[in-house]
Amino acid sequence: GEDVEQSLFLSVREGDSSVINCTYTDSSSTYLYWYKQEPGAGLQLLTYIFSNMDMKQDQRLTVLLNKKDKHLSLRIADTQTGDSAIYFCAESIGTGGFKTIFGAGTRLFVKA
Amino acid sequence: DAGVIQSPRHEVTEMGQEVTLRCKPISGHDYLFWYRQTMMRGLELLIYFNNNVPIDDSGMPEDRFSAKMPNASFSTLKIQPSEPRDSAVYFCASSPRRTGLGYTFGSGTRLTIV
Numbered sequence: 757g758e759d760v761e762q763s764l765f766l767s768v769r770e771g772d773s774s775v776i777n778c779t780y781t782d783s784s785s786t787y788l789y790w791y792k793q794e795p796g797a798g799l800q801l802l803t804y805i806f807s808n809m810d811m812k813q814d815q816r817l818t819v820l821l822n823k824k825d826k827h828l829s830l831r832i833a834d835t836q837t838g839d840s841a842i843y844f845c846a847e848s849i850g851t852g853g854f855k856t857i858f859g860a861g862t863r864l865f866v867k868a
Numbered sequence: 869d870a871g872v873i874q875s876p877r878h879e880v881t882e883m884g885q886e887v888t889l890r891c892k893p894i895s896g897h898d899y900l901f902w903y904r905q906t907m908m909r910g911l912e913l914l915i916y917f918n919n920n921v922p923i924d925d926s927g928m929p930e931d932r933f934s935a936k937m938p939n940a941s942f943s944t945l946k947i948q949p950s951e952p953r954d955s956a957v958y959f960c961a962s963s964p965r966r967t968g969l970g971y972t973f974g975s976g977t978r979l980t981i982v
Contacts, residue, residue, distance in 0.1 A: 796975075798872075798973030798976050799961075799971075799973045801970035804969075804970055844911070854916070854918070855916065856913075858903075858910065859910070860910040861911075
């Protein structure tokens with residue numbers, strides 16, 4: 757069945773780059789997403805990448821997609837304490853791609 | 869737009885009682901999703917609707933769970949009778965017709981069954 761896997765924790769120092777990795781199983785995924793969840797809040801869409809793209813950059817965020825290996829990564833440049841949150845990788849599946857499967861989330865700790 | 873609105877934000881109920889969670893999606897969004905989040909199981913899709921019609925309810929854990937969407941601006945998730953293992957954060961999310969735009973999530977309802 758469909759599955760999305762990601763490491764559970766990442767700790768970085770303020771100012772360094774963070775790289776959060778994810779693997780997925782559905783090769784027919786049309787879109788892959790990164791969501792951010794802050795304490796007590798719902799998930800917020802950070803960025804997405806279409807499956808025919810290799811890379812997408814949006815300010816401090818860079819998404820890399822290796823479709824052959826079904827590997828997705830999110831790089832956050834110049835990580836700030838405000839970036840501390842849980843980051844979810846997700847893939848759209850099924851006809852029309854409306855159903856989304858989420859990973860377990862990577863908790864990012866940023867040390868000042 | 870005020871975003872996806874869920875109520876209540878917190879609910880503490882005794883085991884065996886009926887619980888009703890409410891959601892108002894973003895106007896114009898054709899899809900509505902109910903997710904449950906727990907430490908052990910992460911984020912689970914319970915059910916989703918397209919134009920008020922349930923499309924996939926394979927994630928609904930038991931017959932104790934039911935969901936309705938009587939119109940485009942309102943949905944409910946009901947648990948009857950509730951059990952302690954139903955304690956979780958329940959999220960509602962909505963999405964427009966066009967794929968790739970992702971979901972907009974509500975702030976969630978933290979449900980505790982004692």
